[in-house]
Amino acid sequence: MPLITNRNQVLEIYAVAAEKKWVIPCFCSENLTTTEAVLAAVAEHGKEIGDAALPVTLAITNLYSHRSQTLEYTCTRNWRTGLKLFLNDLKILCDADSPFRKLNVMVHLDHIQHDVDAELLDWSMEQFSSIMYDASALPLAENISKTAEFVEKHRAEILIEGACDEIIDAGGNEVCSLTSPEKAMNYFEQTGVDMMVVNLGTEHRAGSANLQYHGEIAREICFAIAGSRLVLHGCSSVTLEQLTRLFDDGICKVNIWTTLERDSAPVLLSEMARNAAKIAGPILAEKLFAEGILGSRADRTSNPSLEFFPTVYRQNIVFGEMRKIVRSYLRQFLLR
Numbered sequence: 001m002p003l004i005t006n007r008n009q010v011l012e013i014y015a016v017a018a019e020k021k022w023v024i025p026c027f028c029s030e031n032l033t034t035t036e037a038v039l040a041a042v043a044e045h046g047k048e049i050g051d052a053a054l055p056v057t058l059a060i061t062n063l064y065s066h067r068s069q070t071l072e073y074t075c076t077r078n079w080r081t082g083l084k085l086f087l088n089d090l091k092i093l094c095d096a097d098s099p100f101r102k103l104n105v106m107v108h109l110d111h112i113q114h115d116v117d118a119e120l121l122d123w124s125m126e127q128f129s130s131i132m133y134d135a136s137a138l139p140l141a142e143n144i145s146k147t148a149e150f151v152e153k154h155r156a157e158i159l160i161e162g163a164c165d166e167i168i169d170a171g172g173n174e175v176c177s178l179t180s181p182e183k184a185m186n187y188f189e190q191t192g193v194d195m196m197v198v199n200l201g202t203e204h205r206a207g208s209a210n211l212q213y214h215g216e217i218a219r220e221i222c223f224a225i226a227g228s229r230l231v232l233h234g235c236s237s238v239t240l241e242q243l244t245r246l247f248d249d250g251i252c253k254v255n256i257w258t259t260l261e262r263d264s265a266p267v268l269l270s271e272m273a274r275n276a277a278k279i280a281g282p283i284l285a286e287k288l289f290a291e292g293i294l295g296s297r298a299d300r301t302s303n304p305s306l307e308f309f310p311t312v313y314r315q316n317i318v319f320g321e322m323r324k325i326v327r328s329y330l331r332q333f334l335l336r
């Protein structure tokens, strides 16, 4: 199916998902390997549960200071180039001759900043399925008026996710309190957003430390706004077990990124260390061993092999691991 960007079609996918008690999974991507791993995992999951047309969203951030993913997409470090390639890659992966053609794929602009992303905000919004308009760094009243202005202008073109509260980065000194139902209700009513991000205790970029996802607050907010319109960010900061009943808590979309990169990199490191000589030759492998960087079980005798030193060797490892991680989330969000 071609990439789904029509607002009504997107709304329809959310409506069908709600009937099935699904939470729409949204994975951020800053390279083609990640995008393909997500699509491959969704297609595989679809096969397992007997539904070839599962919904999934691929997302990218732009000039978001915490992570500018369009800049990472190409070595030009030009966001326009990165964003166009990301979008084209997705379109081509949804073509009639792609193995992912049956999926319902949507594209999301994540954490788009009200100020530094002004140029992107002038692009036609119709080429995207949804956008997170992020003015959460502003005082609440300004956040609300900026977001309401954006909604007024673009509501007919695109599904809009607002950011009621900032989701902080792990390890910083910021303290962010959980969003109160009252605050969420005011924000929701005054901005007119389709869905919104509130602070439910998760953080961006965190390991599963001592954070707690607060489902009870999500439920109170949904009761206050009379709908399941919440988007959960910072999923990588809590354990998968905490995320099992999101639909019942009124979460309609989850955003995931950190875990994909954080938990695939160690597998790549281990594989490369184990196959050191096949990747870099015996002289370097021996030198790294002498320096104490490699251990005694690392291959130090083989010759470099075409199977091991090209980029695709590393991509395959990352792809395989990311696909596994995505599958583990899908089992929670897209139930049989």
Ligand SMILES: [Zn+2]
Residues within 6 Å of the ligand: 111, 167, 204, 233, 234, 255
């Ligand atoms: Zn986020």
